[in-house]
Amino acid sequence: MRDYWLSKLFFDLQSSPPLGAEYRTDRKKILDRYPLKPEVRKAVERDDVAFLAARVNPYLLRFYFVVTGMPENEFLKKVRNAGAETAARSSHG
Amino acid sequence: MAELVGVYAASHAPLIVRGWTDVSVPNQESLTRSMTELGRRMKAAKPDVIVEIAPDHWVNFFINNLPSICVGMGEEHDGPAEPWMKDCPYKKIKGHPRLAQHIVETALERDFEPSVSHHLTLDHGFCIPLWRGGLDPLPPIVPIIFNDLEPPYPTVRRCLQWGAMLAEAVRSYPEDIRIALLATGGLSHSIGEPTMGEIDEPFDRECIRHFEGGDERRLVDFLNERLPTIGNGAAEIRNWVAAHGAAGKRGFELIGYCNCPEVYVGCGFASWNLGARA
Numbered sequence: 001m002r003d004y005w006l007s008k009l010f011f012d013l014q015s016s017p018p019l020g021a022e023y024r025t026d027r028k029k030i031l032d033r034y035p036l037k038p039e040v041r042k043a044v045e046r047d048d049v050a051f052l053a054a055r056v057n058p059y060l061l062r063f064y065f066v067v068t069g070m071p072e073n074e075f076l077k078k079v080r081n082a083g084a085e086t087a088a089r090s091s092h093g
Numbered sequence: 094m095a096e097l098v099g100v101y102a103a104s105h106a107p108l109i110v111r112g113w114t115d116v117s118v119p120n121q122e123s124l125t126r127s128m129t130e131l132g133r134r135m136k137a138a139k140p141d142v143i144v145e146i147a148p149d150h151w152v153n154f155f156i157n158n159l160p161s162i163c164v165g166m167g168e169e170h171d172g173p174a175e176p177w178m179k180d181c182p183y184k185k186i187k188g189h190p191r192l193a194q195h196i197v198e199t200a201l202e203r204d205f206e207p208s209v210s211h212h213l214t215l216d217h218g219f220c221i222p223l224w225r226g227g228l229d230p231l232p233p234i235v236p237i238i239f240n241d242l243e244p245p246y247p248t249v250r251r252c253l254q255w256g257a258m259l260a261e262a263v264r265s266y267p268e269d270i271r272i273a274l275l276a277t278g279g280l281s282h283s284i285g286e287p288t289m290g291e292i293d294e295p296f297d298r299e300c301i302r303h304f305e306g307g308d309e310r311r312l313v314d315f316l317n318e319r320l321p322t323i324g325n326g327a328a329e330i331r332n333w334v335a336a337h338g339a340a341g342k343r344g345f346e347l348i349g350y351c352n353c354p355e356v357y358v359g360c361g362f363a364s365w366n367l368g369a370r371a
Binding site: 008 | 155176
């Protein structure tokens with residue numbers, strides 16, 4: 001499943017370098033423009049890669065964390081853990 | 094009548110540009126050798142137009158409107174928008190509306206239903222192999238975007254059929270021009286997934302053997318079975334399959350393969366010998 005507005009947020013940020021710069025300065029201001037579900041917004045705010053990975057195209061996920069400036073090694077670690085976290089969450093209902 | 098003068102395939106890993114200095118010297122040499130040879134072959138074929146198949150990396154399309162296959166019919170296209178492609182010499186890329194129109198009409202006549210665009214932005218997927226192959230000046234390009242990024246994808250079999258139909262469209266085009274076909278993407282890689290960075294060289298080698306073998310059914314069966322089990326980037330091998338179909342499913346020749354973890358991609362480069370029609 002794709003979360004449309006989460007996908008749109010990620011798409012817009014990677015499409016527009018000025019918007020990406022604005023997002024790095026004031027994340028809340030940009031997030032307020034998108035009708036994100038509360039749990040999705042929380043996941044964005046806490047960089048919950050595993051939660052986000054289940055709801056957005058993997059390339060958009062990758063581009064998003066490039067835009068936010070997350071170091072490559074940190075992203076790799078989080079995305080590689082995402083599979084295990086997703087499996088653990090589903091096994092706990 | 095027009096002539097199909099060459100069919101080629103190439104990987105287009107962004108880090109070939111964005112992270113080149115982090116690539117080991119042997120891998121730099123391997124990639125440079127392959128890309129230079131690919132460019133040499135393309136230039137030697139003297140194409141008046143290149144029909145190029147590549148995916149769209151969320152530059153032209155989004156999930157509110159996501160064509161499976163889109164033919165670029167415009168007089169001109171924009172060069173890559175990615176900030177790290179700023180040194181790419183292709184800022185505006187000339188199209189070939191008449192050939193594109195003929196391709197779309199041939200497609201519709203043969204019961205294919207492509208989407209069309211009269212102005213595309215050609216991202217790194219289109220531009221890296223041409224740029225690194227040294228095609229400057231660039232002949233006009235008819236870009237064809239295959240959706241290899243967001244499932245559901247076009248089937249492997251349909252991509253093969255697309256290639257055969259494209260070859261027919263080229264050969265029935267009434268102008269006396271030379272046309273090459275370049276497909277970009279693949280081989281194995283995984284982007285933004287838990288397997289990110291994994292390269293499946295045994296898969297890549299087996300895939301290459303299937304292209305070399307030329308058995309259509311085995312190639313399609315192999316990809317149908319294996320593509321869902323490996324990284325998402327390998328979906329772009331559909332573009333190679335279309336090139337294979339255009340070449341008549343014969344004559345595949347590997348120019349080079351580089352398992353290059355620094356760019357996250359099993360990089361392959363190939364051309365098809367169009368004289369080999371056994």
